[in-house]
Amino acid sequence: MDNELHVLNAIAQDIAQVARGMGLDFYPVNFEIVPAEALYTFGAYGMPVRFTHWSFGKAFYRMKTQYDLNLSRIYELVINTNPAYAFLLEGNHQTQNKLVIGHVYAHVDFFKNNYYFSRTPKDMVERMAAHSEKIREYELKYGRECVEQILDAVLAIQEHVDYRSHINTSSKMENIPKVRGPFKDGGSACHCNSCTGGQSCAGECTSGNCSDGNSNLKEHRNRKPQLKVRKKRRVSLPYEDLWGDLLEDESNILPTEEYEDLLLYIIKFAPGLEEWQRDIVSIVREESLYFYPQIETKIINEGWATFWHARIMRELDLTDAESLDFALMHSQVVQPSRMGLNPYYLGVKLWEDIAKRKPIAELFELRETENDLSFIRNHLNRELVEELNMFNFRKVGAHWQVTDNDWEKVRDNLVKQLVNGGNPRIVVLEGDYEGKGGLYLKHRHEGVDLDLVYLEKTLNLVQSLWGKTVVLETVVDGKKVIFESFNGLVSRRHQANQNIEK
Amino acid sequence: MSVADDIIVNRDDWSLHRKGFLDQTRHREKVEEVIKQQLGDLIVDESIILSNGKKSTKIPMRSLEEFRFRYDLKKKNHTGQGTKKMVPGEILGHDKAKGKGAAGSGAGEEPGEDIYEAEITYDDLANILFEELKLPNLDDKKRPLIAHDRPEFNDVRKKGLMANVDKKRTLLESIKRQALLQKKDKDARLRISPEDLRFKTWETRPNFETNAVILAMMDTSGSMGQFEKYIARTFFFWMVRFLRLKYENVEIRFIAHHTEAKEVTEEEFFTRGESGGTRCSSVYKYALDLIEKEYPPAHFNIYPVHFTDGDNIGTDNSRALSLMKQLVEVSQVVGYGEILRTHYSSTLMATLKRITDPKLRLVTIRERSEVYVALKTVFS
Numbered sequence: 051m052d053n054e055l056h057v058l059n060a061i062a063q064d065i066a067q068v069a070r071g072m073g074l075d076f077y078p079v080n081f082e083i084v085p086a087e088a089l090y091t092f093g094a095y096g097m098p099v100r101f102t103h104w105s106f107g108k109a110f111y112r113m114k115t116q117y118d119l120n121l122s123r124i125y126e127l128v129i130n131t132n133p134a135y136a137f138l139l140e141g142n143h144q145t146q147n148k149l150v151i152g153h154v155y156a157h158v159d160f161f162k163n164n165y166y167f168s169r170t171p172k173d174m175v176e177r178m179a180a181h182s183e184k185i186r187e188y189e190l191k192y193g194r195e196c197v198e199q200i201l202d203a204v205l206a207i208q209e210h211v212d213y214r215s216h217i218n219t220s221s222k223m224e225n226i227p228k229v230r231g232p233f234k235d236g237g238s239a240c241h242c243n244s245c246t247g248g249q250s251c252a253g254e255c256t257s258g259n260c261s262d263g264n265s266n267l268k269e270h271r272n273r274k275p276q277l278k279v280r281k282k283r284r285v286s287l288p289y290e291d292l293w294g295d296l297l298e299d300e301s302n303i304l305p306t307e308e309y310e311d312l313l314l315y316i317i318k319f320a321p322g323l324e325e326w327q328r329d330i331v332s333i334v335r336e337e338s339l340y341f342y343p344q345i346e347t348k349i350i351n352e353g354w355a356t357f358w359h360a361r362i363m364r365e366l367d368l369t370d371a372e373s374l375d376f377a378l379m380h381s382q383v384v385q386p387s388r389m390g391l392n393p394y395y396l397g398v399k400l401w402e403d404i405a406k407r408k409p410i411a412e413l414f415e416l417r418e419t420e421n422d423l424s425f426i427r428n429h430l431n432r433e434l435v436e437e438l439n440m441f442n443f444r445k446v447g448a449h450w451q452v453t454d455n456d457w458e459k460v461r462d463n464l465v466k467q468l469v470n471g472g473n474p475r476i477v478v479l480e481g482d483y484e485g486k487g488g489l490y491l492k493h494r495h496e497g498v499d500l501d502l503v504y505l506e507k508t509l510n511l512v513q514s515l516w517g518k519t520v521v522l523e524t525v526v527d528g529k530k531v532i533f534e535s536f537n538g539l540v541s542r543r544h545q546a547n548q549n550i551e552k
Numbered sequence: 553m554s555v556a557d558d559i560i561v562n563r564d565d566w567s568l569h570r571k572g573f574l575d576q577t578r579h580r581e582k583v584e585e586v587i588k589q590q591l592g593d594l595i596v597d598e599s600i601i602l603s604n605g606k607k608s609t610k611i612p613m614r615s616l617e618e619f620r621f622r623y624d625l626k627k628k629n630h631t632g633q634g635t636k637k638m639v640p641g642e643i644l645g646h647d648k649a650k651g652k653g654a655a656g657s658g659a660g661e662e663p664g665e666d667i668y669e670a671e672i673t674y675d676d677l678a679n680i681l682f683e684e685l686k687l688p689n690l691d692d693k694k695r696p697l698i699a700h701d702r703p704e705f706n707d708v709r710k711k712g713l714m715a716n717v718d719k720k721r722t723l724l725e726s727i728k729r730q731a732l733l734q735k736k737d738k739d740a741r742l743r744i745s746p747e748d749l750r751f752k753t754w755e756t757r758p759n760f761e762t763n764a765v766i767l768a769m770m771d772t773s774g775s776m777g778q779f780e781k782y783i784a785r786t787f788f789f790w791m792v793r794f795l796r797l798k799y800e801n802v803e804i805r806f807i808a809h810h811t812e813a814k815e816v817t818e819e820e821f822f823t824r825g826e827s828g829g830t831r832c833s834s835v836y837k838y839a840l841d842l843i844e845k846e847y848p849p850a851h852f853n854i855y856p857v858h859f860t861d862g863d864n865i866g867t868d869n870s871r872a873l874s875l876m877k878q879l880v881e882v883s884q885v886v887g888y889g890e891i892l893r894t895h896y897s898s899t900l901m902a903t904l905k906r907i908t909d910p911k912l913r914l915v916t917i918r919e920r921s922e923v924y925v926a927l928k929t930v931f932s
Contacts, residue, residue, distance in 0.1 A: 059561045066559045078558030084566050091572035099571075104582055105618050107575030114572070133558065140563075206620050386633050396633075439634040443644055445626040450644040453629060455637070464631045474621050493621070498628040500621060507619040 058083075061144070062151050068365050069155040073414060074358060076158035077172075078133035081151070085140045090114045092127050092137055096341060097178050101185040101333070103201050126150040130161040130344065132172035145375035148366065149359050156358035160351045163418050166343040174340050181333045188326050200327050203511040204313070204334040209473040211335050212311035213342045309478040312491070312512075313338070319481045322517025331515070343421075345471045350425045353397015354417055356383060357405070360398075386438070391464075399438060400429050423468040430464070432457040466496075474500055476522070489516045493524035500524055509535040579616070583670050586613050587680055592921035594677055596786050605674035605793075617668045678793060681924075685931035687798050688885045688911070703754040712751025721750040764799040764853040764884075766791060767842065769835045771860035773810040774827040780891040784859040785822050786923050787889065791857065794931065799853060805842065811865075813838035831868045832860060832900060836875035840882075849882040857887035857930070862898025869903045876904060880912050887930040891917045 062081060069076070084092075092098050094110035116122045125142060129135040136154040138147060161167050171177060189197045309315050313335040317328050344351070363376050384395040404413060420428070434440075435457035442454040442463050454460065480490035489512070493500060505522065513520040513535040522533045532543040587594060590611060594600075597609045632644075708718055725748040768788050770776070788804070795802045806821035807813055810828040813835040839856050847854055856879055864872065880886050890901055904914060915926040 055561060055563055059559075062559045062561050079560075081559070081561040083561070083563040087572065088566040088569050091569065094572060102571070102575055102578075104575055104579040104616075107572065107577065107579035108616065110572035111576045111579065205618065209620065386635065391631065391633055436637075439637050440631060441634065441638040442629045442631055444629045448646055450646075452638045452640050452642040452644065454640055460631055463629050466629075467631065474623060476621055498623045501624045504619050504622050507617075508621050511619060 055083075057144075058147060061148060065148065065151045065362060065366070066155060068362055069152060069159075069358070072358070072361065072365070073410065074155055074159040075163060076134070076155050077162050079136055079154060079158055080133050081136050081138055081154075083140050084137050086117055087114070089124055089127060089137055089139050090117060093124055097129065098135070098137075098175065099179040099182055100337075101178075101182040101201075102189075103198070103205065105205060126154055128154050128157045128161075129175060130167060130170060130172075131174050132162075134158040134161065135175065143375060145368070145372045146379055148372075149363055149376055149379055152359035152362035153355045155362075156355040157351060159358075160347070160354050160417055163414075164343075164347060164351075164421075165419055166347055166421050170340050170343060178337065181337065184333065185330065188330065192326065197330070199514065200330050201334070203515045204331050206508050206511045207312055207476075208334050208338045209471060210312035210476050211314065211338050211342075213339065213346075213471070214310075308492070310475075312476060312478060315478045315481065316515055320516050321487055323515065327515075342471060346421045346423065346468070349391075349393040349397040349400075349422045350417070350420055351397070352394045353399075353401045356380075356394050356398040357401040396438065399434060400425065403431070403434055404429055423465055426461060426468065427465050430457075430461045435460050469496070474498075479523075483519065483521055486518065488519035488521060491520065491522045493522060495525040499526050502526065505533060506535070506540040509533055509540055510538055513537075582616055583613060584676075584680060586611070586616065586670070587672060587676060591677070591681060592924040594672060595681060595790060595927075596782075596920040596923050600674050600677065601782075601786050601789050605678075605789075608671050608673040610669045610671050613668045613670045616670070681790065681927070682794055682797060685794055685927060687795075687931065702757060704757050705752045705754045707753045707755070708750050709753050710747075710750065712753055716752045718750045718752045722748050725750060762799040762853065763801045763851065764795050764803070764855060765847050766795065766802065766804040767807060767839045767854065767856040768804055768821065769807045769809065769813075769839060769856060769858040770821060771810070771830055771832070771858075772808040772824060772826050773830045773863070774825065775830075775861045775863055776825065776891075779893075780859070780861060781822050783891050783917055783920065783923055784889075786920075787857070787859070787926060790923075790927055791855070791930075794927075795855065807835055807838055807842075809835035809838070830860065830864050832858070832864045833868050833872040833875050836872060836879055840875060840878055843882055854883040855885060855887075856883055857889065859889045859891060860900070861892060862890040862900050864898065864900040866899060869900055872900060873903050873906065876912070877907060880907060880909050883911065885930060886912050887915065887926075888912065889915045889917055889926055893918060
């Protein structure tokens with residue numbers, strides 16, 4: 051076994067040299083050989099250490115079952131940190147490992163150089179371990195059910211953070227209030243005493259106790275001037291600025307314009323949340339911001355890694371048997387899927403197509419500046435759409451039917467699907483709806499309606515966080531509809547004959 | 553550039569990394585909560601009952617879906633790729649394409665109704681259901697004459713076989729001993745010394761087998777249809793399995809009756825129908841005779857259960873009442889179930905209510921999900 055490790059070490063060094071020779075520029079990499087259970091755990095949680103929630107258990111079970119039934123297999127997993135961590139599946143053949151190691155270097159090169167990753171903290175493993183520890187403490191202190199209820203609700207809206215704040219923090223986020231300030235010094239009126247282990251804590255937390263949440267909000271407005279003064283005292287430690295800007299701006303008035311970051315809004319203004327509950331919301335928010343660049347660069351990043359592992363393998367001295375193994379595995383990775391899109395396949399085809407026409411230096415530039423959306427919009431062309439037999443389809447009656455194969459329509463539809471990470475855009479319009487402290491959300495309708503069953507269930511979860519009435523305005527079949535949620539009940543109001551702005 | 557330093561390959565022991573399994577357990581608990589809420593409907597599920605517990609059933613787990621704001625997939629254009637050129641109008645699939653469950657090769661293969669379903673097996677249901685049932689009037693004296701020896705661990709000693717070490721007691725002894733020493737050094741590790749050891753020891757005892765018999769009685773007169781038989785069948789299905797947990801031998805005898813009673817096979821019992829009136833006293837008499845001949849109450853735990861629509865010939869009620877009294881006396885518990893689709897209860901039910909002995913359990917079943925209530929009434 052030691053010998054095997056020794057051999058693999060040498061291989062990893064060799065491939066690193068080859069990769070660097072080809073121009074890839076990556077962080078140091080720690081490879082860990084792990085058994086399937088561990089690898090599938092990391093896959094389900096997105097990290098080796100993360101907080102506890104049943105939804106991860108569900109994902110783990112599904113992935114593990116597929117592995118056990120030999121339906122799918124993860125060969126590797128890379129964590130975007132510095133040094134990067136890469137996990138190799140125990141029992142990979144040597145050729146498989148060679149391919150995977152090359153693939154890993156290209157991913158790490160992408161993490162290191164792509165603009166969208168430039169603001170992600172490079173010590174995320176430690177941060178998430180600390181988050182997990184904190185949530186564990188809250189479980190012990192407030193009971194597992196209470197923590198689970200908060201997590202259920204926050205995870206349901208984890209996508210609704212302002213990802214742009216992640217990229218360009220300094221200018222954009224000036225007007226955002228400090229997270230905890232107002233609630234720390236005496237403002238909090240809600241005491242969730244009943245939360246120590248009881249089942250019904252959401253109801254308790256959000257009802258009677260919080261009756262003066264409204265006056266609470268007004269109080270914040272008044273306190274604005276004194277808080278402004280503190281603004282100077284900003285320390286700049288390494289990475290401090292990453293999250294600092296997001297969270298530490300000190301104005302604390304309810305914003306009057308559309309507000310894109312639902313989680314941040316809840317952290318700051320939800321009238322009925324305890325300090326620890328706010329903390330859980332900010333933990334989820336921070337992790338969501340960390341993961342988003344991976345979501346918005348899935349195709350380009352997998353394509354990049356696949357493009358390079360193939361080139362690296364060609365540089366290595368492979369035996370005939372190894373070449374065959376490699377060819378088999380590579381073809382499995384880039385196998386087109388029957389109806390969906392295989393990001394590896396689409397991604398590598400795009401890179402190969404660009405490589406045919408442009409010098410390699412330009413490819414390195416593109417990997418710095420593009421994400422999936424811009425990559426597809428700028429580089430998916432007629433030839434590729436036709437070569438890959440791409441098409442649009444939709445539900446027509448009981449059938450799924452092809453609607454288009456015109457290359458521009460295919461490209462545009464794909465781009466549309468990638469907007470906002472594929473999630474609907476929900477903005478906050480108001481935090482004191484009808485003067486009663488209600489939260490007014492608006493779905494920025496961009497042509498596709500929401501899933502109404504999911505909408506109602508999710509709205510109830512948001513309501514449990516906010517404490518007071520939560521309203522969502524959206525468009526259903528061309529008509530404006532307002533959903534209102536309170537205490538687990540959702541009502542619908544149609545507003546006919548009104549102009550709908552899109 | 554020192555290549556050698558920044559690339560490291562390592563292998564650690566990950567066997568204690570159980571996080572996925574722990575959260576899977578929590579997920580499983582939540583699945584069981586859902587099952588519990590729907591137990592009434594689940595235990596009458598045909599795929600489980602008619603396959604004798606071999607097949608499983610699936611139920612949607614709405615509360616275990618991960619809700620979020622998402623687009624309506626049916627109202628949106630998707631992009632896909634094919635192995636050949638696709639032209640507008642070509643049909644890719646039907647709505648039902650999503651029934652693959654856990655066998656699907658990765659998410660996002662196809663859009664469609666993404667309902668999270670959990671597979672429920674007979675064992676899942678049995679575990680949850682039987683947790684809620686209790687055996688009434690378990691009579692310890694009822695033992696057959698045959699017995700064989702069985703070891704029974706019932707004592708703890710300081711000497712013994714290492715294989716029988718009682719870990720919990722040994723640890724407790726060690727903690728006690730060290731507490732008495734009043735050592736100030738709290739970091740010192742817990743040590744187990746030879747005098748802490750405790751061993752489980754056994755005695756050999758004669759073990760008597762426990763026997764139970766279920767007398768399944770059913771009205772097979774014309775008014776008892778498919779629905780009524782299925783209800784009875786479901787009830788007996790769970791009853792037999794529950795009693796098997798409690799007794800080593802469980803027998804079941806099937807007695808069908810209209811105006812006369814006779815013993816039939818299980819197959820006939822649940823499928824055959826006859827016409828004619830109903831005289832319930834006939835089947836009670838038959839049961840009493842059977843008990844007298846084959847199942848002496850001193851050695852058998854007797855569980856008669858009778859299903860009928862209660863449409864008894866009026867003149868028979870008083871005779872049925874007196875025979876039922878005798879039956880209750882010799883049995884552990886007697887179930888009388890009326891399967892009715894109207895809102896009236898019968899004259900026989902009213903008559904039997906005069907028996908105040910708690911061993912007689914009277915239930916009315918109006919719909920399928922009430923089998924669960926009936927089981928809980930009889931076994932409580």
